[in-house]
Amino acid sequence: MSNQKLTRRERGKQTSQQTRNPPANPVPSAADSHTTPEERRHFRLGWWSLLVFVCLGIVLEGMLAFKAPWYVNVGDNETNRMMLRLSHAHGTLLSVLNIAFSASLARLSLPAGARVQASRCLAAATLLVPGGFFLGGLATHGGDPGLGILLLPAGAVLLLFGIFQVARHTGK
Numbered sequence: 608m609s610n611q612k613l614t615r616r617e618r619g620k621q622t623s624q625q626t627r628n629p630p631a632n633p634v635p636s637a638a639d640s641h642t643t644p645e646e647r648r649h650f651r652l653g654w655w656s657l658l659v660f661v662c663l664g665i666v667l668e669g670m671l672a673f674k675a676p677w678y679v680n681v682g683d684n685e686t687n688r689m690m691l692r693l694s695h696a697h698g699t700l701l702s703v704l705n706i707a708f709s710a711s712l713a714r715l716s717l718p719a720g721a722r723v724q725a726s727r728c729l730a731a732a733t734l735l736v737p738g739g740f741f742l743g744g745l746a747t748h749g750g751d752p753g754l755g756i757l758l759l760p761a762g763a764v765l766l767l768f769g770i771f772q773v774a775r776h777t778g779k
């Protein structure tokens with residue numbers, strides 16, 4: 608009986624101590640969560656580049672809304688408009704791909720080499736593909752995009768290789 612009373616008292620003490628000193632927040636912070644450098648890098652790259660390319664979309668929207676002649680005059684500037692639109696579209700979608708890659712790394716059993724190669728290729732493609740469209744759209748020559756478009760095929764090859772590195776290990 609006295610034992611029971613003691614136990615209850617002890618329990619009461621414990622509860623009041625817990626109220627005064629609540630346990631640490633169970634939600635892990637970015638610093639102490641067990642994520643790999645690639646997961647953190649692509650998570651950050653994906654969200655920051657999404658911000659940049661959604662901003663580009665808003666700028667394009669503004670040029671359409673104010674009928675900026677440089678952007679809306681069909682004929683003269685069709686190539687500029689198409690290139691900038693493609694930069695925005697590919698940039699936003701590649702940003703989302705980075706976030707998806709980061710989220711799926713924990714589920715994939717990628718060997719270290721393939722993980723690093725896929726990560727580098729995807730990061731480079733995220734800059735080169737929309738960057739090539741963007742630079743190609745800033746200065747055009749007649750109906751042809753500017754020289755910046757040369758970044759695009761390099762980005763496309765790297766993207767393909769990065770996707771292949773991931774795809775070939777998905778069944779394991």
Ligand code: HEM
Nearest residue numbers: 661663664665666667668669671688692695696697699700
């Ligand atoms: C994750 C977010 C987004 C994605 C995936 C996305 C994707 C795309 C795609 C695929 C196109 C090309 C459509 C086509 O050519 O038929 C496009 C065009 C466009 N987007 Fe976005 N978009 C996003 C957010 C935004 C935002 C927030 C704005 C601005 C408020 C915006 C403004 C535009 C404009 C103005 C065009 C057309 C440009 C033109 O025709 O000159 N987008 N977007």
